[in-house]
Amino acid sequence: MKKEIVNDFTIEVATVNGTGSQTSNLVITKAIAHMGIPVGPKNVFPSNIAGLPTWYFIRVNKDGYLGRRREVNVAVLLNPTTFAQDIPRIHPGGAVIYESEYPVTGTAKREDIIYYPVPFGRLASTGISDFKLKKQLTNMLYVGVLAELIGIDAAAITGALRHQLKGKEKAVRVNVDTIEIGRKYARENLKKQDPYALESMNGTKGKVLMEGNTACAMGALFGGCTVAAWYPITPASSLSETTEDLFEKYRKGPDGKKRYAVIQAEDEIAAIGMAIGAGWAGARSMTGTSGPGISLMSEYVGFAYFGEVPVVIFDIQRIGPSTGLPTRTSQGDIFSTATLSHGDTKHVLLIPSTVEECFEFSMLAFDLAERLQTPVFVMSDLDLGMNLWLTDHFKYPTKPFDRGKVLTEEDIKKLGQFERYRDVDEDGITYRTYPGNAHPLAAYFTRGSGHNEAAAYTEDGVAYQRVADRLSKKYETARGFMPESKTDYVSGAKVGIVAYGSTDQIVQESRDILAKSNVKTNYLKLRSIPFQLSPVQEFFDKCDKVYVVEQNRDAQVAQIIKLELGPEAFKKMHSVLHYSGFPIPTESVVEEISGKKKKHPPSQEILAHASMEGGE
Amino acid sequence: MAEIKIPVKSGIVNRLGLGIDAYKGAVSTLCQGCGHDTISRHIMTAFYEYGIEPHRVAKMSGIGCSSKTPAYFMARSCGLNAVHGRMPSVATGAKLANKDLLVLGVSGDGDTAAIGIGQFMHLMRRNVDMIYIIENNGVYGLTKGQFSATSDPGSKQKWGAVNQYDSIDCCAVAIELGCSFVARSFSGDHKQMVPLIKAAIAHKGTVLLDIISPCVTFNNHEGSTKSYHHVQEHDEPLHAIDFIPYYDEVQVDYPAGTTKKVDLADGSHLLLKKLDQDYDPTDKIRAIETLAKSKQEGALLTGILYLNPKKTLHEVEEITNEPLYKLTEKELRPPKEAFAEIQERFGWGA
Numbered sequence: 001m002k003k004e005i006v007n008d009f010t011i012e013v014a015t016v017n018g019t020g021s022q023t024s025n026l027v028i029t030k031a032i033a034h035m036g037i038p039v040g041p042k043n044v045f046p047s048n049i050a051g052l053p054t055w056y057f058i059r060v061n062k063d064g065y066l067g068r069r070r071e072v073n074v075a076v077l078l079n080p081t082t083f084a085q086d087i088p089r090i091h092p093g094g095a096v097i098y099e100s101e102y103p104v105t106g107t108a109k110r111e112d113i114i115y116y117p118v119p120f121g122r123l124a125s126t127g128i129s130d131f132k133l134k135k136q137l138t139n140m141l142y143v144g145v146l147a148e149l150i151g152i153d154a155a156a157i158t159g160a161l162r163h164q165l166k167g168k169e170k171a172v173r174v175n176v177d178t179i180e181i182g183r184k185y186a187r188e189n190l191k192k193q194d195p196y197a198l199e200s201m202n203g204t205k206g207k208v209l210m211e212g213n214t215a216c217a218m219g220a221l222f223g224g225c226t227v228a229a230w231y232p233i234t235p236a237s238s239l240s241e242t243t244e245d246l247f248e249k250y251r252k253g254p255d256g257k258k259r260y261a262v263i264q265a266e267d268e269i270a271a272i273g274m275a276i277g278a279g280w281a282g283a284r285s286m287t288g289t290s291g292p293g294i295s296l297m298s299e300y301v302g303f304a305y306f307g308e309v310p311v312v313i314f315d316i317q318r319i320g321p322s323t324g325l326p327t328r329t330s331q332g333d334i335f336s337t338a339t340l341s342h343g344d345t346k347h348v349l350l351i352p353s354t355v356e357e358c359f360e361f362s363m364l365a366f367d368l369a370e371r372l373q374t375p376v377f378v379m380s381d382l383d384l385g386m387n388l389w390l391t392d393h394f395k396y397p398t399k400p401f402d403r404g405k406v407l408t409e410e411d412i413k414k415l416g417q418f419e420r421y422r423d424v425d426e427d428g429i430t431y432r433t434y435p436g437n438a439h440p441l442a443a444y445f446t447r448g449s450g451h452n453e454a455a456a457y458t459e460d461g462v463a464y465q466r467v468a469d470r471l472s473k474k475y476e477t478a479r480g481f482m483p484e485s486k487t488d489y490v491s492g493a494k495v496g497i498v499a500y501g502s503t504d505q506i507v508q509e510s511r512d513i514l515a516k517s518n519v520k521t522n523y524l525k526l527r528s529i530p531f532q533l534s535p536v537q538e539f540f541d542k543c544d545k546v547y548v549v550e551q552n553r554d555a556q557v558a559q560i561i562k563l564e565l566g567p568e569a570f571k572k573m574h575s576v577l578h579y580s581g582f583p584i585p586t587e588s589v590v591e592e593i594s595g596k597k598k599k600h601p602p603s604q605e606i607l608a609h610a611s612m613e614g615g616e
Numbered sequence: 617m618a619e620i621k622i623p624v625k626s627g628i629v630n631r632l633g634l635g636i637d638a639y640k641g642a643v644s645t646l647c648q649g650c651g652h653d654t655i656s657r658h659i660m661t662a663f664y665e666y667g668i669e670p671h672r673v674a675k676m677s678g679i680g681c682s683s684k685t686p687a688y689f690m691a692r693s694c695g696l697n698a699v700h701g702r703m704p705s706v707a708t709g710a711k712l713a714n715k716d717l718l719v720l721g722v723s724g725d726g727d728t729a730a731i732g733i734g735q736f737m738h739l740m741r742r743n744v745d746m747i748y749i750i751e752n753n754g755v756y757g758l759t760k761g762q763f764s765a766t767s768d769p770g771s772k773q774k775w776g777a778v779n780q781y782d783s784i785d786c787c788a789v790a791i792e793l794g795c796s797f798v799a800r801s802f803s804g805d806h807k808q809m810v811p812l813i814k815a816a817i818a819h820k821g822t823v824l825l826d827i828i829s830p831c832v833t834f835n836n837h838e839g840s841t842k843s844y845h846h847v848q849e850h851d852e853p854l855h856a857i858d859f860i861p862y863y864d865e866v867q868v869d870y871p872a873g874t875t876k877k878v879d880l881a882d883g884s885h886l887l888l889k890k891l892d893q894d895y896d897p898t899d900k901i902r903a904i905e906t907l908a909k910s911k912q913e914g915a916l917l918t919g920i921l922y923l924n925p926k927k928t929l930h931e932v933e934e935i936t937n938e939p940l941y942k943l944t945e946k947e948l949r950p951p952k953e954a955f956a957e958i959q960e961r962f963g964w965g966a
Contacts, residue, residue, distance in 0.1 A: 030964035163965030208962040218958060224948040226940040227712050229705075246958065250950040257936040259943055261712040266738040270705040273698070273735070277709020280696055281674070281717065282941030285709065299699050307696075396955050401945050434941060435694035436714055438671045440638075445687055447697035456642070457687065 005195045007037050007062040009073035011146070014086045015139070016079050018050025023164060024139040025056040027175075029388065030160035031152050032060055033209055035200045040066025042387050042583055047234065047326040053082045062201060066390060067506035070585040074150060074196050076142050077102075078120065084108040095194035097145055114194045118145050118185060127181040130174065137178045144182020149190065151198045210391055212358040212384035213288075216314055217242035219362020220286055221250060222397050225312070227285040228262045229274035231293060234326050235382040236316040239288040240264075268293035272300045272313070279304070279311040280446060282406075282434035284366045288314040290382075291333050292323065294340065301375050302341025303448040305471070308421070308430070310369035310404070314362075314378045316385040319581045328581025329382035331501055335556035337377055338529050344468060346475045349377045349529040350483070353504035355391040357527070358384065363397055364483070370404035372429060372478050381551070383583040384502040405431045412439040420444035420455040421467060428474030475530060482528040485535045489542065493520035495593065496543030500526040500557060503549050503584055510589035519594055529560060536561065540569040547593055549576040551584050619643050620657050620688060622664075631667035631863065639664045641689040651803035651829030651844075652682055652751045656689040658806060659720070659749075662813035663690065666861060674710050674717040678703040678732060681758055682724030682751035682829075693720075701732025704739035704748070708929070711744055714939040715930055718817065719746035726756050729765035729784040736786070740793035740822060745928045747816045747823045750786055751803070753831040754842035761834035772839030787826050788907045791900060791922045796821035798903070798922040802847050803829040808918060811859035811886070815920075818862070820881035821928050828916065847916060854897075854919030856889040881925060888920065897923045 011028070015021035025041065032039040040059045046052035059066050071091045077083050077098040084107045090096060092112040100117035102108070124138040147157060158176060165171045213236070220228065220243045228247075230240035244262040251260045261278075265271040271287045278285035289297065294315050304311050317333045319325035339345050348368060350361040361378055369376040405425075412418045412433070418441045421430050433442040444455040452463040499507040504525055511521050524539045540546060546569075548558040555575040562570040576592045578584040591597045622636050629635050639660040644653050663673070670692035677683035679700035686695045698706045707721045728736045728750050739748065754771065756762040763771075766786065767779045790798045797819045801808050809827070816823040828847050830836050836843045841850075855876075860868055862883030870877065870887055878886040878897075888897070896902060903922040910917045 033964040159965035161965075163963065204964075208959050209964060210959075210962040214962065221958075222949055222955070224943075224945060226943060226948065227709060229709065250954050250958075251948070253936040253938070253947070255936060257934050259936050259938070259940065259947060261933060261935055261940065263708070263712070263933075265705065266734060269702060270708075270735055270738065273702045273705025274709035274712070277676075277696070277706030277711075278713040278940075279709070280706065281710040281713035283713030285713070300702065303699050393959055394955075396952050397949070401948075433694075434714070435674050435710065436671060436717055436939075438669070440671075440692055443671060443692050443694045445695040445697065447695075448699060449697065 003195060004197050006197050006199050007060055007201060009060060009196045010069050010071060011058040011060070011074045011076070011150075012072045012086070012089070013056040013058070013076045013142070014079045014082055015054055017046055017048055017052050017054040019139060020136040021054070021056070021139045023136065024143050025058070027143055027157065027160045027164055028146065028152065029058055030163055030209065031147070031156040032058070032198065033204045033390065034156035034159045035153060035198060036202045036204050037198060037200070038062065038064045038066060038203045038390055040388070040390060042068055042383065044582065045327050053079050060198065062203060064203065064390070065505070065509040065586070067509055068583040068585045070587045074146070074194065076146055078142060087113075093195065095149070095196065097142065097149065116145070116149065116190050118190075123181055123185060128178060133174065137174065140175050140178040141182040144179035145186045145190075147179065148183040148186035149192060150196055153200070204390060207390050207392055209388040210355050211238065211386055211388055212352070212355050212380050213239040213316065213386060214242050215355045215358035216288070216362045216378065216380065216385070217246055218394070219359045219365070221246045223284065223363035223366040224401050225284045225286050225366060226260045227275065227278035227283045228260070228287065229265045229271040229285070230288050231265050231268045231271045233268075233290050233293050235318055235386045236288045236290045236293070236314065238386065239314055239316060243288070268296040269300060272297040272311070275311045276300060276304050276309050279369065280309045280435070284312070284370070286312040286314065288316065290316050290318050291320040294333055294337060298341045301347070302343060302345055304375045305341065305345050305347065306448055307446045308373040308432075309446065310373050311375045312365045312369050312378065313375055314380065317379065317381040319579070325581045327382070329502070329551065329583055330579065330581065331381055331503070331551040332553070332556070332579070334379060334529070334552070335554065335559060337379065338560060346472070346530070347375060347377060348372060348478050349379050351379045351500045351527055351529070352384065353501050353525060353527070355384070355389045356394055359394050361483070367402040368478075368481055371402050371481060372474060373404060373432060374474070379501065381502050405429060407431050407433050407442070409437050409439040409442065412437070412441055418442060419453050421451065421470075422453045423470050423473075427477045428470050428472075429477060479530045479532050482531060484532055485527055486525040487535055487539055488523045490520045490522055493522045494544040495519065496522040496524065496539055496546040497549060497589070497593070498524045498526060498539070498546055498557070498561070499549040503551060506584055506586040507549055507589060509586045510593070513586070513590050514593055517594060521593070526557065533564065537565055540565060540572060543572065545574060546572045547574050547576050547589070549584070549589055551578050553577060553579045620653050620660070622657055622660055630664055632669060634664070636660065636664050638670055638692060639690050641691045642687050644685070644688040646681060646684065647833045649832040650681070651753060651831070652685050653688070654803045655749065655751055655809070655827055655829055656685050658809040658813060660689045662810050662817070665810070666814050666817055668718060668817060672716065672718050674719050675722065676703050676707040676710065676719060677722045678724070678727035680724040680727045680756070682722055683727055685751070686722050701727050701730070702735055703727070703732070704735040707746055708739065708742065708744050711746055712935070713941045715745075715935070715937070716939050719744070721746055721748045723748065723750050725750060725752045725754060725764040725766040729786055733765070733784070737789060737793055740790045740795040740824070742929045743794065743796055743821045743926060745820055745822070745930065747825065749825045749827060751829040752786070752826055752842070753829050753835055754840070755831050755835040757831050757834055768841040771841040772837065774834050774837055785907060785911065787824065787921050788904060790824040791903050791907070794926070795824050795922070796924055796926050797823040797920075799824070799920045800826045800828070800916075801918050802851055802916070803827050804844065804848070805851070805918065808853065808857055811857045812920070814859040814861065815857075815880060815884070815886050818880035818882045818884040819925070821925060850914060850916045852910070852915045852917050853891055854893070854895045854917055854921070855891055857919065858887040858889070860885040860887065878923060886920070897921060900924065
């Protein structure tokens with residue numbers, strides 16, 4: 001056997017969806033975290049309930065780089081349909097644990113990997129007596145085999161099981177027993193020949209494993225959202241469901257009644273309508289959706305922009321256009337959302353790149369929506385939203401809510417006047433009143449049709465232009481409220497990388513890999529649209545060549561930067577684009593920037609496409 | 617174009633000390649003689665007479681001639697003129713944010729029965745505490761005379777085309793979906809409309825008022841089933857309606873055999889005086905049957921078709937009595953312990 005490779009490899013588990021393998025995969029993930037080893041899973045699942053292929057990638061990395069790597073080192077292949085397509089993805093020197101009944105022929109036959117055949121079917125029928133739990137428990141057999149081969153310790157697995165099964169001891173015991181069957185088989189029949197191994201370390205203390213959608217829901221809770229309306233859609237549903245769970249637990253009044261409303265609407269148009277109605281009436285309100293929902297909300301978003309109604313919209317991006325790949329990740333909604341709806345519109349987008357930023361930007365979104373009186377989008381994606389990410393504990397928010405410019409009855413009494421759309425402060429942001437304000441001058445009419453400063457209907461082109469120009473001014477004011485782009489300059493570096501959202505993590509790793517081969521890079525992480533211009537301009541000035549890394553086909557943010565900075569910046573720009581629906585792998589950035597771009601066999605990028613056809 | 621005149625003598629005020637002027641709106645831009653302006657007048661009269669503080673009212677509408685009208689009454693109430701066919705959702709959201717608002721939705725037959733039928737139906741299911749008025753003229757006015765989904769089959773367009781499609785009866789749909797108060801009236805029937813609107817204010821839950829409101833420009837000709845002439849000819853009131861507000865201490869005597877007293881949520885009462893038939897508006901099956909029969913006969917039944925209080929959205933959802941928009945950080949942001957507890961859930965059993 002070669003030299004051991006410890007705490008630095010990727011495990012792949014290929015199964016058929018609907019068989020309950022998710023629990024096993026989570027137990028493996030949590031057990032590794034339990035051992036103190038940084039771990040990052042990626043669930044690649046079909047848009048289907050049962051019967052189609054599903055993959056789970058678990059990256060372990062002692063240095064804490066947990067973005068996706070193209071390289072797979074240890075594979076557990078338990079889907080006969082994709083077996084021959086999954087094998088070629090394994091890195092030379094890697095290992096495969098598989099059902100011994102599968103024929104190792106054709107593409108499944110390789111000389112450069114280690115084969116660990118296991119009679120899972122036979123072990124299940126002879127070893128698991130509980131008929132009712134057989135299907136689920138069968139998946140625990142591979143946990144045992146894998147644990148034995150790579151060295152996941154038993155205490156860690158028990159701890160993970162307890163956490164996963166919420167402390168139900170009987171269930172934990174049954175699972176432990178089944179895992180032991182797998183372990184025993186491996187111990188007695190398989191000879192470890194691959195180099196991949198785990199060793200306990202101290203790399204996960206003080207951290208949690210959380211999905212971005214959960215963090216966004218926490219942001220809604222601590223950001224003071226009281227009305228949420230939504231319509232089910234992958235990959236955004238868990239955001240609203242978790243929001244409702246958290247509200248139910250932490251947002252009841254002394255009378256035991258809800259201090260919130262979460263409504264499942266009849267469609268996304270109704271969902272955004274309810275959120276806008278609530279925002280108009282003074283509540284902090286939100287809706288969570290994905291691309292198709294954003295398209296449906298388009299008209300109402302234009303209304304809220306023009307009528308200046310605060311509302312927060314979460315877009316957990318998935319592959320489009322149209323239905324696209326509903327369960328695959330993308331950053332493909334940025335450009336269209338930045339100008340969503342007909343006519344001249346410009347929107348405020350916050351782009352979190354970590355789970356922690358999902359939490360912080362969600363809270364910030366509620367402040368900004370009310371401060372700017374406009375829709376604010378939180379642009380997450382499926383990878384960030386639905387996968388578990390190892391993250392530090394969040395900081396408890398201490399900043400008070402910013403409710404923006406609101407006049408009370410007393411205020412108007414003192415002022416003696418009120419006009420809803422009068423730019424008193426000359427920052428483009430006008431004052432509003434909450435409906436129900438008793439002052440006779442407080443009421444106003446919100447409309448999507450042409451209006452003047454007094455909120456009265458008008459078809460006067462000059463009055464319309466005044467409003468349109470003020471909205472542009474407000475957008476410029478908004479820049480100052482946006483989270484600043486994060487930059488990291490390396491002395492002597494002339495190559496720059498710009499990235500945003502879930503791409504951030506692989507860029508950080510790519511830079512370290514490039515640095516080892518003496519390619520120095522500067523980095524700018526964009527965190528919002530619009531952005532503060534000077535840091536971005538300065539970045540382009542300091543670099544000779546700037547790679548903009550994005551997970552979409554059309555270089556959407558590169559186009560926005562071009563619009564903002566002009567042709568000089570554009571001349572320096574090179575796009576690194578990735579849009580297979582898989583999270584972007586580190587290799588793609590390293591290879592592009594180091595000029596060693598390889599042609600990868602399609603099986604490495606797009607999984608078993610033939611077998612996925614026919615499913616919705 | 618004219619200010620909508622209300623026949624009240626100057627110097628007279630309601631129980632709040634407000635004159636009718638406090639209930640007026642901007643000058644209407646609708647056609648002279650439009651049924652919608654008459655409805656606006658009934659709304660102002662009802663809110664003025666009942667004595668509702670204008671600032672408590674939120675006027676919500678969609679798009680179309682009808683949806684313009686909230687600008688023409690009660691200027692001291694906030695209003696929101698939403699996108700086409702989507703008023704129910706913003707109205708729902710506004711009510712959720714501030715349950716103290718008296719939400720008054722105004723829509724048309726195109727806005728409700730065509731582009732907005734989905735949101736309309738779901739609003740009826742939810743029983744949001746609000747009033748929903750359809751100003752129903754069977755025609756698209758702003759876009760100049762196309763048929764709407766409430767045009768009756770056989771009804772003639774201004775230029776002679778005959779509607780081939782069956783019409784949607786919004787009242788029947790609302791009753792079927794569980795709306796708790798469903799009535800139909802005619803814009804020209806002041807005596808029926810004003811007490812109906814007052815009853816709508818007094819009711820808790822969704823009130824659907826489907827008001828036939830003739831379009832003088834595009835749908836008032838011979839052969840139209842929504843012309844003034846046709847409606848007057850075919851109007852069959854189910855009962856005569858009297859409204860007694862809760863604050864009115866006057867004891868009303870009424871003949872029990874011919875008059876039915878209906879209690880409303882805020883303590884007000886309705887007196888429904890029997891006319892040709894003995895109609896019980898609390899019987900759902902009977903209501904649907906009666907509507908279907910009248911449709912067959914070409915009659916226009918007006919009055920309270922269905923009234924059966926049930927839990928509102930707020931009650932079903934068990935939402936607190938404090939208006940949500942008033943809650944501050946103190947009530948909304950859970951303490952540090954909760955913050956830690958939530959994050960604990962996302963560990964791994966270490």
